[in-house]
Amino acid sequence: MNQTLQQLIPVNDGGQVSAGHKLQATIAQGAGNAAGLIVAGTDLGLTAASLDNTAGTLGAVAGKLEANTTGTIDNTAGRIEAAQNITLARPASPIPTAP
Numbered sequence: 418m419n420q421t422l423q424q425l426i427p428v429n430d431g432g433q434v435s436a437g438h439k440l441q442a443t444i445a446q447g448a449g450n451a452a453g454l455i456v457a458g459t460d461l462g463l464t465a466a467s468l469d470n471t472a473g474t475l476g477a478v479a480g481k482l483e484a485n486t487t488g489t490i491d492n493t494a495g496r497i498e499a500a501q502n503i504t505l506a507r508p509a510s511p512i513p514t515a516p
Contacts, residue, residue, distance in 0.1 A: 427442070427444050427448055429450045429453040429455060429473075430450065430452060430453055431451070432453050432454070433453065433456075434453075435455075435456045435457070435458075436456075436457045436458060438459050439462075440456075440457035441463075442455070442462070443465075444464065445466070446467075447465060447466050447467040447468070447469065448463065448466075448469070450468070450469065450470045451469055451470070451473055452472045453470075454474045454476075455473070455475050456474070456475075457477050458478050458480075459478070459479050460480035460481050460482070461476065461477040461480070461482045461483070462482075462485075463483070465484075465486055466486060466487050466488050467491075468486050468489075468490045468492075470490070470497065471491055471493045471495055472493070473496075474495065474496045474498070475495075475497045475498070476497075476499065477498070477501070480500060480501055481502045482497065482498070483504045483506070484497075484504070486506075487507060487508060488507070490507070
């Protein structure tokens with residue numbers, strides 16, 4: 418079964434979120450997964466302002482993983498795994514120009 422998660426401020430620190438098939442999470446602010454586990458049986462998609470995956474695990478067992486943020490992704494001592502492609506994206510910063 419596919420799962421969709423939409424929350425304002427989800428914190429999964431030390432917790433587990435899983436789906437047997439596809440999991441799509443959309444978070445209005447920062448997502449916390451410190452020492453947590455977020456895993457999907459197929460594809461995992463995560464959209465958030467920022468992502469703290471410190472010592473956490475994000476996984477797409479038989480599919481692709483896509484994380485889109487407008488801020489930082491902290492994966493210190495964390496794991497991001499997928500059977501297929503992994504895409505970590507955030508908007509490009511403007512290139513400064515000399516006056």
